[in-house]
Amino acid sequence: MKDPFLETKAIRTQIERTQFLEHSNPLYLTSSYVFEDAEDMRASFADEKQRNIYSRYSNPNTSEFVEKVCEMEGAERGYAFASGMSAVFSTFAALLNSDDHIVSSRSIFGSTQTMFNNILPKWNISTSYFKIDELDKIEELIQPNTKVIYAESPTNPAVDILDLKRLGDIAKKHNLLFIVDNCFATPYLQQPIKFGADLVIHSATKLMDGQGRVLGGVTVGSEDLIQKIYLFSRNTGPALSPFNAWVLSKSLETLPVRVDRHCDNALKVAEFLEAHDNVNFVKYPFLKSHPQYKLAKQQMKLGGSIVAFEVKGGIEAGRKFLNSIKLLSLSANLGDTRSIVTHPASTTHAKILEDVRLETGITAGLIRVSVGLEHPEDIINDLKQALEN
Numbered sequence: 001m002k003d004p005f006l007e008t009k010a011i012r013t014q015i016e017r018t019q020f021l022e023h024s025n026p027l028y029l030t031s032s033y034v035f036e037d038a039e040d041m042r043a044s045f046a047d048e049k050q051r052n053i054y055s056r057y058s059n060p061n062t063s064e065f066v067e068k069v070c071e072m073e074g075a076e077r078g079y080a081f082a083s084g085m086s087a088v089f090s091t092f093a094a095l096l097n098s099d100d101h102i103v104s105s106r107s108i109f110g111s112t113q114t115m116f117n118n119i120l121p122k123w124n125i126s127t128s129y130f131k132i133d134e135l136d137k138i139e140e141l142i143q144p145n146t147k148v149i150y151a152e153s154p155t156n157p158a159v160d161i162l163d164l165k166r167l168g169d170i171a172k173k174h175n176l177l178f179i180v181d182n183c184f185a186t187p188y189l190q191q192p193i194k195f196g197a198d199l200v201i202h203s204a205t206k207l208m209d210g211q212g213r214v215l216g217g218v219t220v221g222s223e224d225l226i227q228k229i230y231l232f233s234r235n236t237g238p239a240l241s242p243f244n245a246w247v248l249s250k251s252l253e254t255l256p257v258r259v260d261r262h263c264d265n266a267l268k269v270a271e272f273l274e275a276h277d278n279v280n281f282v283k284y285p286f287l288k289s290h291p292q293y294k295l296a297k298q299q300m301k302l303g304g305s306i307v308a309f310e311v312k313g314g315i316e317a318g319r320k321f322l323n324s325i326k327l328l329s330l331s332a333n334l335g336d337t338r339s340i341v342t343h344p345a346s347t348t349h350a351k352i353l354e355d356v357r358l359e360t361g362i363t364a365g366l367i368r369v370s371v372g373l374e375h376p377e378d379i380i381n382d383l384k385q386a387l388e389n
């Protein structure tokens with residue numbers, strides 16, 4: 001049979017049915033698994049058999065979730081984590097040694113930046129940053145001890161787009177790992193492995209769950225890299241819980257239809273904001289005015305669910321706007337059915353130095369809207385009354 005489409009893989013990738021021949025996959029709330037006899041136990045621990053031993057190592061629910069993400073991203077193998085940040089941290093901790101060096105995009109999630117700046121230096125692992133419009137300077141940052149090029153696209157929260165193929169080519173030329181956080185796009189809109197990524201990381205907390213219920217993370221890539229990440233994680237314990245994996249695996253079944261509607265709504269919201277007199281600028285990858293519009297169209301199927309914009313009148317006007325919101329939620333999450341409005345400079349990116357914030361487009365008045373699945377007219381009406389209040 002022809003290789004199924006991504007939408008079908010998201011629904012039909014399944015672990016074996018039990019004796020009850022259930023249609024919907026059951027939840028395996030078990031911390032460990034039993035052995036037939038002493039020899040079975042010995043052989044399982046000696047890795048002579050592939051089977052579940054203990055849920056910190058693997059569990060049918062986490063295996064199914066990971067298998068689906070691998071199918072959708074075009075990866076060989078993966079490991080599921082308790083959160084997006086545990087996926088980011090464990091990936092770096094598993095693959096890097098002390099004194100290694102990372103070359104990273106400046107425009108990355110706040111906690112990832114804090115990890116690079118304040119946590120990895122404990123092991124003398126350092127990071128040099130490049131600006132999203134200075135990819136031609138990356139090669140100057142590469143040192144003999146550089147091991148990784150790291151990027152997000154679209155970026156959080158300024159929704160800038162980085163040329164993943166170009167980054168992948170630079171990494172390959174210098175024999176470096178290329179790691180991409182693909183959380184904003186999801187594998188439905190963009191598959192970084194096609195552009196040369198060795199590993200793809202997701203915060204599954206966002207669009208993969210899509211309903212704001214569970215935390216989760218996942219890293220996928222080649223068999224040999226994931227084996228190292230697996231051995232690190234199996235011994236250090238950042239595993240995803242079976243319950244959260246069960247929720248996430250079910251959620252992936254509807255990811256393509258949800259993301260389609262998120263993107264339709266987000267484009268409508270972006271067009272509305274762009275035409276509004278009280279808005280300084282709007283950033284949305286599929287708006288013609290976006291600086292990397294052409295690249296976004298090449299790399300992504302649709303523009304994503306996040307719109308960034310600035311209210312006229314500076315920080316005070318921004319605060320007034322947020323306080324006037326009635327229907328949407330003021331929250332730090334994104335990728336939910338419920339539309340969410342955030343002020344990144346005072347929340348998700350507050351711990352980052354002001355000049356670094358400005359360099360990555362996070363102005364004091366920048367507002368990030370995670371456009372949800374409410375009727376688009378209701379979302380727009382709420383934004384309109386808050387802008388005109």
Ligand SMILES: Cc1ncc(COP(=O)(O)O)c(C=O)c1O
Nearest residue numbers: 083084085109156183203205216
């Ligand atoms: C791009 C990106 N990466 C990683 C994370 C961290 O994910 P989690 O909150 O699941 O730890 C986030 C969270 O907002 C994010 O936006």
